[in-house]
Amino acid sequence: KDLATRISLKMATPSGLLFAALACVLVSTTCADLPYFVVQADNHYDAGFSVGRYFSDRINGYLAAYPYLKNTLMPFINTTAGQQVFEQLVSINMKAYPQYFEEMRGIADGAKVDHLTIILLNLQTEVGGLMANVTRHDTACSDLMLYTNQAFVMAHNEDADPLVKSFSYIVTFTIGNEVSFTSYNYPGYLPGNSFGFNAHRMIFTTNALFPGAVPGGLGRMFINRDTLLASSVDDAIRRATPRIGPIMRSSGWSLNVGSMDEKRIINVEVAHVQYAVYEVAGGNYSHFNMYKELNLPSQWIDASSVHRQARVDQFPVPTSYTDMLNILGDSQDATYPIFRDGQPPDAAATVATARYDLIAGDFFVYLQNPKTNSTPAFHLSMKA
Numbered sequence: 001k002d003l004a005t006r007i008s009l010k011m012a013t014p015s016g017l018l019f020a021a022l023a024c025v026l027v028s029t030t031c032a033d034l035p036y037f038v039v040q041a042d043n044h045y046d047a048g049f050s051v052g053r054y055f056s057d058r059i060n061g062y063l064a065a066y067p068y069l070k071n072t073l074m075p076f077i078n079t080t081a082g083q084q085v086f087e088q089l090v091s092i093n094m095k096a097y098p099q100y101f102e103e104m105r106g107i108a109d110g111a112k113v114d115h116l117t118i119i120l121l122n123l124q125t126e127v128g129g130l131m132a133n134v135t136r137h138d139t140a141c142s143d144l145m146l147y148t149n150q151a152f153v154m155a156h157n158e159d160a161d162p163l164v165k166s167f168s169y170i171v172t173f174t175i176g177n178e179v180s181f182t183s184y185n186y187p188g189y190l191p192g193n194s195f196g197f198n199a200h201r202m203i204f205t206t207n208a209l210f211p212g213a214v215p216g217g218l219g220r221m222f223i224n225r226d227t228l229l230a231s232s233v234d235d236a237i238r239r240a241t242p243r244i245g246p247i248m249r250s251s252g253w254s255l256n257v258g259s260m261d262e263k264r265i266i267n268v269e270v271a272h273v274q275y276a277v278y279e280v281a282g283g284n285y286s287h288f289n290m291y292k293e294l295n296l297p298s299q300w301i302d303a304s305s306v307h308r309q310a311r312v313d314q315f316p317v318p319t320s321y322t323d324m325l326n327i328l329g330d331s332q333d334a335t336y337p338i339f340r341d342g343q344p345p346d347a348a349a350t351v352a353t354a355r356y357d358l359i360a361g362d363f364f365v366y367l368q369n370p371k372t373n374s375t376p377a378f379h380l381s382m383k384a
Contacts, residue, residue, distance in 0.1 A: 017022040020261045033165075033367055034352070034377055038172045044103035046278060052110025055169055055187065059111040062167040062187035063121075070094075070130075073120055076131055081307045085130050088216045089123050096244055097222040100190055105189060109347050121188050122221040126250040140208040140289035140348060142308055142338055144324045145265050154258050154265060155324040156195050156205040157350045158184065162342040165351035168377060170365070174364065178367070181228045182380060184365065192224035195354045195365060197382050200231045203258035203356045208289050210252065210300035211271045217250025218242060223270075224253070233257055233264050240268050241275045248272045252299075254287050260358045260382065268295045286312050302347055307336035321355055328353055329371025339369050356382070 037054055041047035043097065052059060076082040094101045101119075108118040120127065139174035142157040158164075167187040167218040174180040183196035195205040206224060223242060236257045242249070253270040269291050276293035278285065288305035311333050316323045328350075330336035335345065342349035355365040355376075361383035364376040 010013070013173050015160055017153045034168065034170060034365065036170045036172075036378065040174045044099045044175055044177055045106040045109075047173055048106025048108075049110040050106075051171055051185075052107035052113075052188075054110075056111040058167040058169060059107070059113065059188045062163060063117065065112065065163050066161070067123065069117070069121060070116065072131075073124055073127055074117075077120065077127065082127075082131075085216075086120070086123070086127060089126055089219060090119060090124055092216055092247055093123070093219050093222050096218055096242070098227065100222050100225050103225075105192060111188065113188070117187055121150070122190055125208075125221070126217070126219050129179065129210075129251060137256075140305070141206065142328060142350075143205055143207060143267075143286045143287045144252075144312075144318065144327060145256060145258075145267070145287075146211040146318055146321075146324060147265050147280050147284075148282065148319070151320055152258075152265075152325060153264070153321045154203055154354075154356040154358065155321065155328055156256070156354045157328050157339065157354040158194050158354065159340050159348040160186070160351050161347070162349040162351070165349065165367070168351065179231070180213055182363070183228060183342065184354070190221050190225040192226075193221055196228055197356070198228055198230070201260035201361070201382055202230050202232070202236065202380070203260070203358065204228060204230075204236070205256045205354065207254035207256070207287055208252075209254050209269065209271070210289070210302065211291070211296050212298050212300070214248060214250050214272050217248050217272065218244070220249070220251045220253050223249065224255075225244060227255065230257070232264055233259050235267055237266075237268055237275075237277060240270055252291075254289075254291075258356060258358050260361060263358075265358075267293075271296060304336040304348070307333050308338050309336055321357065325353070325355065325366075325370040325374070329369045331369075339371070 027039045039047050039050045077086040104118045108115045141159045144155045146153045148181050169185050172182040177198050181198035183191035184194045185191050198205045227239045240255045252271045258265045267278045269276045289302045290305045329339045331339050340348050340350045353370045355364040363382050365378035368379040
């Protein structure tokens, strides 16, 4: 059997187990450029199917315009070496996170996309990292955190392939008895690799990090997806740093976590085996796309991160969310600005900016530069 058939068979529903009727769905659109969708479902397949069906045009439009998947990753996994790498990743992660493979299967079926494409989309960091002589395609983000007597704020630039801006969406999920969460979603991806919050009043943002790939490890997208369910800061750290016996994490990332109830903000740098936790207390912290707390000489040096960190260090210490948005909107460094424009040599663009007020309990998303356009495109209360 070919690779696509083998993967589909692995994900097939056991005979006699038919999924229930489609999820009960409430749709609310507050911005035509960033649609919002609310899903209540009994299981992960139904939740994924509802999202895939509703956002089918966005998912298919993105996939059609995303040549890296079609022209680079797909040919690789159809080689002998690529098949071995991919099938090992699928097998390990499916055993660790079967519910999220059901969710991906639902996304694929709802959007009428083959399962293999959606799985590869969600394993692209690991697969791409294991390919020889391929230019890095990871894009990345910028984060600022502030915790003082006057301010308790997290702010995040979502930096990605410029295509993402035209096809992204926000979804609030309630699946079975799991905690509800809200996430900014890339089209066709599992939620969790960008920014969001949950009903435990936990806030999450992420930054890509590049420690070098390890074959056969746990994938970032599945770990990030699972972290959205965290009930506390310590639970978030536990979910973000899993190991299953000798199986380690296949890539790396930075997780920024805030807790309204615990009144804590932390950063977790995750590598294959190691991780480091930095507690933000009585001050501010910034994080980009290089390890700051872990000493990893093998990490890939991201020129944009070097420039963004250097530019942030030139600013006075922020004391308010306005200061933070002005920093995140800065473009003084024309080569590698903080608010990124996708112009060479920088391949990424800032597609959205998130602001979390952990005192008032408000979540805002900006689609334009927040320094020059302070009107958010989207707002939700995190107190409900």
